[in-house]
Amino acid sequence: MSDANCWPSLSVWQNFNESVHGRLIPVQPSVAFCSGNPPNDDLCNNALTEWTNSKWRSDQVGSMQNHNWENTSCSDHLGNVTCTQGSVPRLAVNATTVEHVQATVRFSSAENLRLVIKTTGHDYLGRSTAPDSLLLWLHYMKSMTLIEQYISCTGENVANAIRLGAGVQWGEVYAWLSTYNLIAIGGASITVGAIGGFLQGGGHGPLTRWKGMAADQVLEFDVVTADGQRRTVNACENKDLFWALRGGGGGSFAVVLSAVLRTFPSPSIVSALYTVSALNEDRYARFIHDFIRFIPILADVGYAGYFYMTDTSISIALFVPNGNFTVATAIIDKLIKNNTDLQFSTNSTHLFPSFYDYFALIMASSNLAGGNVLLGSRLIPEEIVRDQPDRVAEALFQARGLSKTQSILIGHLVAGGEIAKISINNSVNPAWRSSLLHMINAQTWDDGTTVNDQNMIASRLRVQVEILDTVAGGAQSSCYLNEADPNEPNWKQKFFGTLANYNRLASIKKELDPNGLFICRNCVGSDDWSTDLNCPKRSSANRVDVTMFLVFLMKCFYTF
Template sequence: MLSLNTLKIGAFLGLAAIAPTIAASESSSCRCLPGDGCWPSVSTWKAFNQSVDGRLVATVPLATPCHVPSYDEKKCVALKEGWLLPEEHYQSSSSFMAPFFTNGTCDPYHPVSKPCTLGNFVKYAVNVSSPVHVAKTLRFATKHNIRFIIRNTGHDYNGKSTGAGALSVWTHHLKDIEFKNWKDEHYTGKVAKLGAGVQGIEAYEAARKLGLRMVGGECPTVGIAGGYSQGGGHSSLASKHGLGADQVLEWEVIDGTGQFLTANRTHNSDIYWALTGGGGGTYGVVWSMTSKAHQDSHVSGLNLTFTTDGISDETFYKAVELYNTHLPSYVDHGIMSLNFLTNASFSLSPMTAPGISLKELKDLTLPFRDGLKKLGIKYEMQAEEFSNYLDQFNAQTPLVEIGVAQYGSWLLPRSIVESPKSRHELTKAARNVLSYGATFTTVGVKVTEEVTGDVYNAVNPAWRGAIAHVLMSTPWEFNKPDKMRENRKLMTDVLVPSLSNLSPESGAYLNEADFDQPNFQKAFYGKNYDKLRAIKAKYDPHHLFYGLTAVGSDEWTVSEDGRMCRVSPSN
């Protein structure tokens, strides 16, 4: 893997070699790309680099050692071994984890003879260490009409952390963690102020040392303050404490004009509301997030699996329906129940039960397990009680690979599983999805006001009546672009509608959804969209912040060569 220092050393060696690869009409309505006459000169970039204390990094694609003329067999083998794990990517200033958005430009699986090109990678990143670096980068991008990107770890299913010809701020190294007391009319208790680059596992480990636990993603390397909490953020602790966004009490953010703002429910409350569930990379560059830190206690966890071996398909789907029958009783006890379903297997992996003893958890699941026995299904179960959340997380949370799938989702209303008729329709929908070789993942949660308490945020209202976030995925295959495009169409036209047609009034979790979702404004943001758009206009007057399916993104178009242009006037 290329180190940050290696990248920085070579950052300006190639500046003079920028070639006019794009021949297109230049217009203020389109972002400037390398090769355009409006692209800054080498001397201008050098001056900018000096202004940000030499922290500008020119992109060298991570997989460069796997291709001519820089082929290095040893390095390439190492890259292939780690390519499907997040750790390979988040130490890079430019690599990202959604293979669809690389457009096949540079990965370890392409022929060695195929040279790497930048394609959809950012052109430069600023490894920011102060808000001044962010403000100067924003002003430079505004002055030169360059596409701007916010990047932390590169975790993003929908390609928001990259963009052709873009200049990005890289917040990954903002790792400050401070625990303190908080008291206002809405919350009294412990909180953690997290730098924008703090990842889930870093927050969990710091909290455990103080007898606390924090809400974060099931993937331990996701940045908590980024798109995770800004987009909602489901969690193994969601049924106990609420979504990631429900924890946030305050943001520090640099807006589109370069102003450093503190935002909470009483000060700059509009951007506080928008940042807290209204989507990442949209309203400003988050510098820090202050969120609730909860008292830790014992946590029980349970894994249960069975397959179709020795049973009919009808019996298998009766078991699936039986699980959905009991799901309300699980989430009502503060349990997050993670279910992976294929056309040949069923897996609870895991059920996470904070504050519940092992005996209580086994008692809660006994009716389901008795039902499986009556159906003649043999299952394997592993259940254990832990003294704290992190131990349970480390022991039972499944490994999350990246770059292995394409996704679509829908939020399943509780009413669907409470009615025998609609529950049966859900089973038929799942069966249809699985018939295409897809995976049907159910994140069973309860995040109503009863769980979250007094919160004020822009979380998609569909979450509040949902019993599960259903994530559908099809496998990713490198070097098969036509097949992958077919799978994209399958997701949009068949798989997601199989579920959304059951509850068209619901919506989807914007962080894990189909980026071709029709009417994404309603599906991802619900009734909040127009208010969010007005807040964006206030804090982003130069229209710098863009991400696919983000608020305001429908006012732009991005062509296959990466050119980004306005398609409608600003509101």
């Protein structure tokens, strides 16, 4: 192809690259460092060493936290480093300013490109990656500002609000706020993005029982909408969008540049850690029944936390913000004393002076990534946990993880409490307001597992979720949209609580983004598109393949 023939497309990309100050970059999968000819041994060895490091993964433009969403031939275990691109975008804009974001949004719209948005790659539904797309990468928009006296648009005076940029991660927020003895309501993983899909999907975490969902804390957003306009979004301006962004899901309505959130004085933390094993399934089942009967008692004194069930073992990490150490530990001791015949490999209680002290020592290290995983989840109503604990216990026993199938059942005591009491008008799935437990069945598999076997694994996960459904409300059950099964049937109702909730979100999206620039899998408005999200169902106009432009650039010897 001659320069003259490829020049018009090349000039378009050159002009765009100039508009984003040269920040258009090629994207490669995680282990593409090892696929060169010859490979770069230093980069390759570093990639293999850091393969399960969540922070390293969040720093790589082409990496997802879970390798299955890259969907390439690359593998750190098989020694197969002839990488295909898979689901990884071809090109990205490493955006660091508002102008970079606006230029990318306008360019993608004008050229009819598939656009995806990513900050860290923490996405269990693969929403922040797509083949042959242009990636808007917000990872390095890292501003954090403390506003000692924030006056909201409604006149509320809020002490110590914070404005967080698009790329800030919760570990960074917690460490920064600890210097002020403050805390924000965030996630359990240090590398989760603070204001991206986590926040926009509702956001649960260790302190949500104490103060409400992360989305409940938002005072204002600064966004770029699909028309490339920058807008302030709060209770007075763009009110419908304000409602939608607080729970309606990330990647759907606008690019969030920053958000203003409430903070709180950091609580002290009473911590209780236990790892319990039984010699047989019958004895294990009896303990699970005791434990579930005890959960309402723990909840009533302010406990929150997590538990992990596999085979005949359970690991329990519970904590009470601003709890009385003597009272809190005495209550949980009753549960332990009733089961002294079990094996305890961990049995400890401790008082931490601040949340950050607790988080840094107990939670921050639980941050592995790089594996292949599917999740299926359900929110368990508080009424059922309190009134029918034996039914709940039996369902959890049946749905527990098994080593032989590489699965684990993860319990989250993160609902109830203030989540149930807060009456904030936002789009968080209303099932959160009436639930006590959020249960996840996590299914993993090894690299090299055949497609047929992966399909069998996905089917097995559906069976496990159906067991949870028996105590989650059956046909009316709900789940957390950020930790859900990507193959979830009836996802609109399950993710968003009610079809009325979904339909209102869809109406807002249609008004703000009529051409569907912000589209992702099982997100608001995605049902108007083909399965691969490249073809609108009511039009013959398809997304333009970025690969075509990349070929032009390569043939014209253009590098970024």
